[in-house]
Amino acid sequence: MRCRLSVVIGVFLLLPLLQLTSHGEEPNESNKRREFMEAKLVDSQAILESLTREDFRAMAKHAQSLSLLTLEEGWQVLQTEEYLQQSRGFRRSADTLRKAAEDENLQAATLAFVELTIKCIDCHRYIRGNQREAAR
Ligand code: HEC
Numbered sequence: 001m002r003c004r005l006s007v008v009i010g011v012f013l014l015l016p017l018l019q020l021t022s023h024g025e026e027p028n029e030s031n032k033r034r035e036f037m038e039a040k041l042v043d044s045q046a047i048l049e050s051l052t053r054e055d056f057r058a059m060a061k062h063a064q065s066l067s068l069l070t071l072e073e074g075w076q077v078l079q080t081e082e083y084l085q086q087s088r089g090f091r092r093s094a095d096t097l098r099k100a101a102e103d104e105n106l107q108a109a110t111l112a113f114v115e116l117t118i119k120c121i122d123c124h125r126y127i128r129g130n131q132r133e134a135a136r
Helices: 001-022 028-051 054-068 081-102 108-135
Strands: none
Touching: 001 028, 028 054, 028 108, 054 108, 081 108
């Protein structure tokens, strides 16, 4: 009985320690964010493939997936007006792309994909500039 009690007490003493260590694991958080962000790459590569195959179903599906990603909590990395605008523009292109895919309009879908891709690069350039500012 005594022995079991000390085990229970020991576990209770250890718990906060465990929590402390798992809290301090920054890399875990940023890994999660990276995974979330890399979903964009997977979707956009799938869209490129669907464009070349004229697979409008896959095109619509991945465009919608991109649009929905922008509404997730994990997307809101910066709280600046510029970031919000970039996000909105990106979502608009994804929605245009999805609509074009639903209409089976390959020309319009291709154009929307190019616009979308430019917005990936624009936002990333903005983020990098912002990080440089912050590092100063
Ligand atoms: C509105 C802004 C915005 C747009 C648009 C955007 N991203 Fe990102 N992306 C981010 C942010 C913020 C991060 C996280 C950067 C960090 O953690 O330092 C990120 C991270 C990433 C990463 C992970 C990079 C790494 O270092 O691990 C990839 C891959 C990526 N984005 C791909 C894309 C692709 C592909 C698109 C277009 C389909 C896109 N992004 C559009 C803001 C954006």
